[in-house]
Amino acid sequence: MHKHRAHPLLHFIITLIITLTILFLLCAGTFIVYELNRMDRDTAGDSHPSSLNSFQDTGDGIEWGLDRIAPVHSRKVINILLIGQDRREGQESQMRSDSMILCSVQKKTGTIRLTSLMRDMFLPVYGGKYGPLNLTYYAGGMDLLDKTIQQDFGVSVDANMEVDFFRFIALIDRLGGLDLELTQEEADWLNGTTGDYWQSEWNADAGISNAGWNLHAGWNSMTAEQVTDYCRLRVVGKSDWERTERQRTVIMEILRKVRLQSPMDQIRFIHSAMPLIRTDLGIGTLFRLGMAALFHRFDTFENNRIPAADAYRSANIYSSDYGNLTLLIPDLPKNAETLQNSIYG
16 A cells, blocks of 8 residues: 655645744734734723712612523624713813713624613612713723623623724724715704804814814715714704714724725724724734634624613603703613623524
């Protein structure tokens, strides 16, 4: 019986391919670690746990149903919480999280699901207190916010990525703006023709001037400042409900625009964007995202919002610091089931 030896040339080619592959992975890994280290790692921020004290005892009489919420986790899904915090010029490094979007990367289907968590949900905060969800971030940063989401909805957060208004403007500017479709009402508000006091006040704080803006109904090529104003718009349509929809639209357009860039442009954007993002993203989660990207284009987006339309009630909640507030009381078991089903199927 004759044994066949591999041809020396074939052996050399196989060895060369393996060596080049290892070198490529080492270079890619070095680049990833380098860029990861350029991100803002000040995730502790300025925590204010006492800020929840003004809501103490206000949730004791509510049947929350936490004992009926079972935590769910799957290696096939990566949950990244995108946080937009309401920090103005001269304020502390950690304010309220007025935008919270759970970006769920579904590795099996190549789908990205964006779920807005309404900022005005009043719920049990991890550790035994109560408060609006956006105040939870101010009280204890990413860690307290993540633990509260896991406690109240049974969904774990793998990593957080946070920007304030100023960093968001810089981020969109590095991307060259976005193309967005506006209604006539939205265009009028952004152009400043409605005389909205709150828009003028905030634009002054953020250093934005809408003088000369000539946006119109339909598709517009919008600057970073215009996109930021669009994300904050809540006086046209159904208040904060439609504002969260606008925010998800912007996230989808950012992801689409980056995906359509050339590899070199993607690298340039990533390099310029990294210092603008505060995160606790680890190399393990980043590796899982990278491996998923090898097999999927991730060009399918789905949208959701919590609380679900039939799973909350409005109520006046008194706070010694903020007075009477109209907040959303979610049916936690029902919303947990809705969120888990939409993310994990």
